Amino acid sequence: MASITKTPSKTWKAIIRRRGWPTSIKTFRTKRDAVDWARNTEDEIVRGVHINRAPSEQMPIKDALDRYRREVSITKGASTQDRERCRSKILTEKLGKYALATLSSDLIARYRDNRIAAGKSNNTVRLELALLSHLYKIAIQEWGVGLTHNPVANVRKPSPGSGRNRRLMQEEEARLFEAVDQHSNPILGWAVRIALYTAMRQGEILSLYRSQVDVDRCIVRLDKTKNGSARTVPLSPQAVAVFSEALAHPFHETTDSPLLFPGDPCRDKKRRPYVINRVWAMAVARASLQDLRFHDLRHEAVSRLVESGLNDQEVAAISGHKSMQMLKRYTHLRAEDLVAKLQESFSV
Numbered sequence: 001m002a003s004i005t006k007t008p009s010k011t012w013k014a015i016i017r018r019r020g021w022p023t024s025i026k027t028f029r030t031k032r033d034a035v036d037w038a039r040n041t042e043d044e045i046v047r048g049v050h051i052n053r054a055p056s057e058q059m060p061i062k063d064a065l066d067r068y069r070r071e072v073s074i075t076k077g078a079s080t081q082d083r084e085r086c087r088s089k090i091l092t093e094k095l096g097k098y099a100l101a102t103l104s105s106d107l108i109a110r111y112r113d114n115r116i117a118a119g120k121s122n123n124t125v126r127l128e129l130a131l132l133s134h135l136y137k138i139a140i141q142e143w144g145v146g147l148t149h150n151p152v153a154n155v156r157k158p159s160p161g162s163g164r165n166r167r168l169m170q171e172e173e174a175r176l177f178e179a180v181d182q183h184s185n186p187i188l189g190w191a192v193r194i195a196l197y198t199a200m201r202q203g204e205i206l207s208l209y210r211s212q213v214d215v216d217r218c219i220v221r222l223d224k225t226k227n228g229s230a231r232t233v234p235l236s237p238q239a240v241a242v243f244s245e246a247l248a249h250p251f252h253e254t255t256d257s258p259l260l261f262p263g264d265p266c267r268d269k270k271r272r273p274y275v276i277n278r279v280w281a282m283a284v285a286r287a288s289l290q291d292l293r294f295h296d297l298r299h300e301a302v303s304r305l306v307e308s309g310l311n312d313q314e315v316a317a318i319s320g321h322k323s324m325q326m327l328k329r330y331t332h333l334r335a336e337d338l339v340a341k342l343q344e345s346f347s348v
Contacts, residue, residue, distance in 0.1 A: 013034065014034040018042075061098050069088060077207070100147060104151055129157055136151065206274055220232070
C-alpha cells in the first residue's frame with residue numbers, strides 16, 4: 001500500500017515500497033494527484049508493466065550529454081570527440097534545460113527548423129540530431145532511465161545534400177604547396193601532400209605511428225579508421241618520398257613519442273598528435289584559395305585515383321569506403337577529362 005504524506009512545503013508526497021521493486025517517490029501539489037499516481041503505479045507493478053520514469057524526469061539533457069561524452073565519446077577517435085564536443089555544446093545551449101522525459105518530438109522539430117533558419121547547413125543539423133538520437137538510444141538501452149521511446153526517431157531529418165564538389169586545380173595546388181612550405185613546422189606540408197597522394201583522412205594522417213609506415217614495402221597500415229575497419233594503404237612514389245622525408249627528420253631524435261607527427265608536450269608532458277586546423281586555415285588564406293577545406297584533399301585524391309584508371313573496388317580498397325554509393329559522393333570527375341576520353345573513344 002502506498003504512503004501519502006503532506007510535506008512542510010504544503011505539497012503531497014507519494015511513496016511506494018514493494019518487495020522486488022525499487023522505492024518510488026513522487027511529489028504533487030494536491031493529495032488527489034498523489035493518490036491517483038500511487039494507484040496507477042501500483043496497478044502497473046502488479047501487471048508487470050511498470051517503468052520507473054523518475055531518472056528520465058530528473059536528468060536534464062545537459063547532464064545526459066556530459067555523461068555521454070565521459071562514457072561514449074571517449075571510446076571514439078580524437079577527431080570524432082572534437083566534433084561531438086562542438087555539437088554537444090550547441091545542443092546544451094538550445095535544449096540543455098529540458099529533462100530527457102520532457103523533450104518531445106515537436107520541440108526537436110522546432111530546434112531543427114530554427115537551426116536551418118539560422119543558416120546552418122542540412123548536414124550540420126542532421127549530424128546534431130544524430131548525436132541527440134544516439135544519446136537517447138544509450139540512455140534507454142544502457143542507463144535504464146525509464147523511457148519507452150526515442151523522440152528523435154519521429155522527427156524528419158534534413159537531407160544530407162549532394163556533397164561538396166570542390167576540385168583542386170593544378171595552379172591552386174602549386175599555390176597551396178608554396179603556402180604550406182612557408183610554415184615553420186614541416187608537418188603541415190607533409191600532411192597536405194600525404195592527403196593528396198593517399199586519400200587518407202586528416203585524423204588518420206596525424207595519428208600515425210612511425211611503426212605503421214613501411215617505405216620499403218610502400219604501404220601504410222591503418223589499425224583505427226573512421227568506419228572501424230583496418231586497411232592497408234598502398235603508397236605511390238610521391239607518397240613514399242614524403243614519408244621518407246618525415247621519418248628521417250631530426251626532430252624524431254629529440255622526442256620520445258612514437259607518433260610520426262607529434263605535437264608539443266601537454267601539461268602532463270605527453271605528446272599528442274599535431275593539431276593542424278589553425279595553421280591550415282592560415283595557409284589557405286595565404287594562398288588565396290576560396291572555400292577549400294582539408295577534407296577536400298581526400299575528395300581530390302579519390303577523384304584522381306578514378307581518373308587514373310582504377311576501378312571502384314580498387315579505389316575503395318585504398319580510400320576505405322565501405323559502399324559504392326558513398327564512394328560516388330566522394331568522386332567528382334572533371335568534365336574536360338571525360339570529353340577527352342569520349343573524343344579518344346570515338347576517334348578509333
